[in-house]
Amino acid sequence: MAATDTVSPPAKRSGMRWLVVAIPFAWLLIFFLIPFFNVFKISLSTRARALPPYKPVFDLSEGLSGLWSQIQQLSPATYLQLVSDSKYWQAYLSSLQIALISTVLILVVAYPIAYGMARTRAEWRGALVMLVILPFWTSFLIRVYAWIGILGNEGLLNGFLLWTGVIDRPLTILTTNWAVYIGIVYSYLPFMILPLYATLEKMDDTLLEAAADLGCPPIQAFWKITFPLSLPGVIAGCFLVFIPITGEFVIPELLGGSGTMMIGKTLWYEFFNNRNWPLASAVAVVLLLILVVPIVLFQNVLQANEAKK
Amino acid sequence: MVGPAIGPIRRSFAPWNDPGVKPFIEFRHVTKRFGEFVAVDDLSLQIYEREFFALLGPSGCGKTTLMRMLGGFDEPTDGQVLLDGQDLGGIPPYRRPTNMMFQSYALFPHMSVWDNIAFGLRQDGTPKAEIKARVEEMLALVKLEKFARRKPQQLSGGQRQRVALARSLAKKPKVLLLDEPLGALDKKLREETQFELTDLQMKLGMTFLIVTHDQEEAMTVADRIAVMDQGRIVQVATPAEIYEQPNSRYVADFIGDINILEGHLAPAPPGSTRLECAATGANVEVRQETAAPTGGQAWFAIRPEKVRISLDAPTDPSVNAVRGEVWDIGYLGDVSIYHVRLSTGATLKATITNATRLVERPITWEDKVWLTWSHDAGVILTR
Numbered sequence: 275m276a277a278t279d280t281v282s283p284p285a286k287r288s289g290m291r292w293l294v295v296a297i298p299f300a301w302l303l304i305f306f307l308i309p310f311f312n313v314f315k316i317s318l319s320t321r322a323r324a325l326p327p328y329k330p331v332f333d334l335s336e337g338l339s340g341l342w343s344q345i346q347q348l349s350p351a352t353y354l355q356l357v358s359d360s361k362y363w364q365a366y367l368s369s370l371q372i373a374l375i376s377t378v379l380i381l382v383v384a385y386p387i388a389y390g391m392a393r394t395r396a397e398w399r400g401a402l403v404m405l406v407i408l409p410f411w412t413s414f415l416i417r418v419y420a421w422i423g424i425l426g427n428e429g430l431l432n433g434f435l436l437w438t439g440v441i442d443r444p445l446t447i448l449t450t451n452w453a454v455y456i457g458i459v460y461s462y463l464p465f466m467i468l469p470l471y472a473t474l475e476k477m478d479d480t481l482l483e484a485a486a487d488l489g490c491p492p493i494q495a496f497w498k499i500t501f502p503l504s505l506p507g508v509i510a511g512c513f514l515v516f517i518p519i520t521g522e523f524v525i526p527e528l529l530g531g532s533g534t535m536m537i538g539k540t541l542w543y544e545f546f547n548n549r550n551w552p553l554a555s556a557v558a559v560v561l562l563l564i565l566v567v568p569i570v571l572f573q574n575v576l577q578a579n580e581a582k583k
Numbered sequence: 584m585v586g587p588a589i590g591p592i593r594r595s596f597a598p599w600n601d602p603g604v605k606p607f608i609e610f611r612h613v614t615k616r617f618g619e620f621v622a623v624d625d626l627s628l629q630i631y632e633r634e635f636f637a638l639l640g641p642s643g644c645g646k647t648t649l650m651r652m653l654g655g656f657d658e659p660t661d662g663q664v665l666l667d668g669q670d671l672g673g674i675p676p677y678r679r680p681t682n683m684m685f686q687s688y689a690l691f692p693h694m695s696v697w698d699n700i701a702f703g704l705r706q707d708g709t710p711k712a713e714i715k716a717r718v719e720e721m722l723a724l725v726k727l728e729k730f731a732r733r734k735p736q737q738l739s740g741g742q743r744q745r746v747a748l749a750r751s752l753a754k755k756p757k758v759l760l761l762d763e764p765l766g767a768l769d770k771k772l773r774e775e776t777q778f779e780l781t782d783l784q785m786k787l788g789m790t791f792l793i794v795t796h797d798q799e800e801a802m803t804v805a806d807r808i809a810v811m812d813q814g815r816i817v818q819v820a821t822p823a824e825i826y827e828q829p830n831s832r833y834v835a836d837f838i839g840d841i842n843i844l845e846g847h848l849a850p851a852p853p854g855s856t857r858l859e860c861a862a863t864g865a866n867v868e869v870r871q872e873t874a875a876p877t878g879g880q881a882w883f884a885i886r887p888e889k890v891r892i893s894l895d896a897p898t899d900p901s902v903n904a905v906r907g908e909v910w911d912i913g914y915l916g917d918v919s920i921y922h923v924r925l926s927t928g929a930t931l932k933a934t935i936t937n938a939t940r941l942v943e944r945p946i947t948w949e950d951k952v953w954l955t956w957s958h959d960a961g962v963i964l965t966r
Contacts, residue, residue: 483656484689486676488703488754502693 310562317555318348328551352556361540362557366564368535372451372526373519376458377512380466383459384511388470389500392477403471406464418457418528425453425529449531457525462518466511473507474500506579513572517565537561596806597821598631605668607632607790608653608758613662615648615814622648624814625662635784635791637801640811641837646794649811650760653792655679667757677706682756686763688747690735696722696746697731703754721749724783741772752787761793765800777803798838802826810834826886831966835884840920842890842931843964844883848875856963858883862929863905870958875965885961890933890954892921894946897955904955907931909948921946923954 319328330344356362391402409417424430425448432444447453477500485495523538530536537557545554598604606629615623623645630636638646651657652664655676664671671679682703690699700721704714722728725745735743744764751759764780765773781804784791795801801808802822809819810833818830829835832843846860846867856873857866858881867883875881897904907923910930918934925931931954935946946952 478687478689480685480687480689481691483676484683484685484691485702486656487654487681487683488750489677489706490702491675491677494706499691 313555314559315348316551317352317553317559318350319552320347320349320351321550321552326551327549352552353560355553356556356560361535365535365537365540366560369520369522369537370564372454372458372534372536373516373522376455376462376519377516379455379459380462380515381508381512384463384466384470385508387463388467388474388507391467391471392474399475403468406467406471409464414461415524418461418525421453421457421460421529422448425456448529451530451534453529454526454534454536457529458519458522461525462515465514469510469514470504470507473504477503506575509575510572513568513575517568517572520565521561596633598634599629599807604631606630607634607667608792609663609665610649610652611663611665613649613652613659613664615645615652615657616660621814623652623659626814626816628809628816628819630790630792632790633788635781635793635804635806637805637808638792638794638811639796639798639801639808639837641796644811645814646796646811647762650683650762650792650794653758654681654683654760680757681760682751682754682758683760683762684747684751684764686766688735688743688767690743690746690750692735695732695734696727696738699735699746700750700753702750707754717753721753724752725749740767741776744768744776748783752789756789758790758792761791763795764793766795766797773800774803780804802838810837828962829884829964832882832884832964835962835964840887840932840934842885842887844929844931846881846883848873848877848879848881848963850877855958856881858963862927863925863931864927865903865905867903867961868958869961869963871963873963873965879965882964883961884964885956887920887932887934888918888936889960890931890956892923892933892935892946893953893955894950896953902955902957904953905931906951906953909946909950909952912944912948919944921952923952 315332316328319330321327322329324331330347332341332344334341336343387406391399391406394402422429426432427444427446427448429448431447432441435441436444447456481499481503482492482495485499486492490498521538522536523542526534526536526539527542530539541554541557541561544550544557548554608628608630610626610628613623613626614621626645626649628649638649640646648657652659653666653671655671655674655678658672666680691702694702697718700718701714704717709717718731719728722731725748727742727745727749730738730742730746735746738746744767748764761780765776768776777800780791784804791804793801793804802825805822807819807821808825810817810825812833818825818834820828820830825834825838829838835841835843844858844860844862844867846858846862849857849859849866851857851868854870854872856869856871858869860867860883869883873881905925907925909921910924911922913920913922916937918936921933921935923931923933933954
């Protein structure tokens with residue numbers, strides 16, 4: 275019978291398939307899930323003057339009963355602290371607000387750049403993509419540091435503005451939210467440009483000719499044809515920048531001032547300055563939970579786009 | 584549905600022969616250069632209202648550029664394009680009373696079939712009720728009522744083609760431009776659609792301009808054909824004239840299958856032409872006046888289906904006749920093409936219609952045969 279013939283080869287193949295699926299799952303388990311549960315466990319612990327600076331520290335030497343008593347010591351106290359102390363949830367809100375505003379700013383700056391790239395002659399496009407990627411050749415930290423030299427009171431920008439006579443006193447940009455926004459827009463721009471460029475470049479120019487043919491002037495055609503068709507790129511780019519900006523630490527730390535509240539900074543402060551590992555862990559867990567929402571949305575959008583194809 | 588009897592209209596439709604009729608579309612000494620490349624070269628052409636006109640030629644001959652200049656996507660480097668007496672120079676495509684059906688269809692992928700067809704009407708600010716009526720009329724015309732809510736990618740190639748057609752007709756353009764409209768369809772569907780297009784054009788009474796590289800398509804749909812080569816028009820005529828009386832070897836060779844024999848013009852009685860033809864080893868007589876001087880170089884062109892092939896010598900001494908040997912036979916089902924090698928080494932093609940079921944060929948490989956043709960079967964070409 276044909277049925278018996280066909281059973282064994284797919285069975286063999288499914289063994290291989292199992293392995294192919296198992297590798298990424300094992301990766302996730304070892305490098306994400308286990309560390310995450312460790313962080314989660316620390317977040318339920320209590321602060322201690324010890325090394326590591328929390329208790330209980332799980333120790334299997336006391337046997338299962340000892341483990342049980344250790345588990346009983348875990349408590350959600352740190353989470354209650356996160357809720358009751360307004361500075362934490364204000365930092366979360368401030369992070370989300372900064373991430374949201376930055377994402378919009380990045381989109382506004384990146385769209386014309388990506389559009390211009392997609393509209394240039396084909397032989398130039400490769401070079402332009404190269405230019406967008408080029409900053410990655412230098413360390414992110416150094417590039418953000420360089421902005422201190424540009425934005426400071428004695429910096430290049432103020433020097434230039436004073437020289438041209440636009441201002442007569444240096445502008446205070448560094449250590450304000452302005453500097454943070456400038457740093458974020460600069461740093462995350464390529465992550466928006468590249469997906470936008472990818473969708474715009476694929477667009478069929480005859481669609482615009484068809485729109486013109488049917489009585490649609492160029493600017494209207496942009497809003498009726500080009501922009502809606504570039505939405506997958508817009509959405510991908512927005513998630514791609516929004517998610518990491520929310521947890522951003524380096525930029526607000528280097529360019530922002532004491533007024534800039536971002537959860538990444540709070541986390542760093544609790545962990546290194548206060549040595550409050552449980553609280554820092556709880557901040558990290560809640561940040562992850564907040565970001566799960568946009569990440570899941572992003573996955574859904576990606577899958578919807580795949581399904582369309 | 585039984586449409587109006589289009590036969591009589593078709594038969595008598597020939598405004599290009601009536602000096603009283605003004606042309607609807609006019610290209611006046613139009614030149615289009617792209618850098619060094621001359622796509623259209625000092626071309627003049629007149630197309631009449633309600634005409635189905637075809638621009639035919641190989642790729643790169645300038646036919647698409649010519650159409651795009653009417654649609655407004657390219658501006659002529661020199662010369663004028665007129666539509667209904669109006670100079671179209673400088674008018675952008677979105678203000679021209681023409682609509683185009685694109686080769687790739689260019690349907691908006693993010694809009695439903697309904698929205699695609701309504702796009703142009705909405706753009707004009709047509710009242711909603713009118714848009715609805717018009718879109719429904721168009722959907723009925725192309726028989727896609729059931730697919731109004733679908734997106735283009737959920738349709739078959741043939742359905743997309745009909746959406747594109749409906750969209751370009753929705754605004755009732757003065758001229759419909761069709762850029763290789765059937766190129767993406769398979770042969771059967773293409774042939775069906777060709778007849779649908781001609782019926783539609785008659786029914787709507789609109790002027791259609793089609794660009795194609797497919798000579799069969801041009802001959803099926805068009806009232807007149809312009810055969811183009813390297814940015815110039817070689818011949819403008821009805822399909823029958825193009826086929827039966829090509830004005831040059833280029834046109835004769837581009838349209839259909841043909842035998843072309845080189846020779847020199849010999850003295851002939853009035854009303855006929857005689858060609859001294861080395862390839863046939865005999866003189867060829869054609870009932871046709873030729874202005875070219877005696878002794879000049881000329882070519883005799885004859886379609887394979889107009890050459891008779893027979894095992895017996897012709898009884899009528901006045902017909903053109905040559906002897907040869909069957910070199911090869913191409914069996915195409917409906918016809919067989921015989922390649923006959925003459926004693927001079929030249930090869931002539933002759934077709935036989937396979938009117939009965941082929942059991943044994945009456946004429947087969949290596950048979951000695953006679954090829955004959957009457958005086959009005961071929962033409963003498965001087966270029």
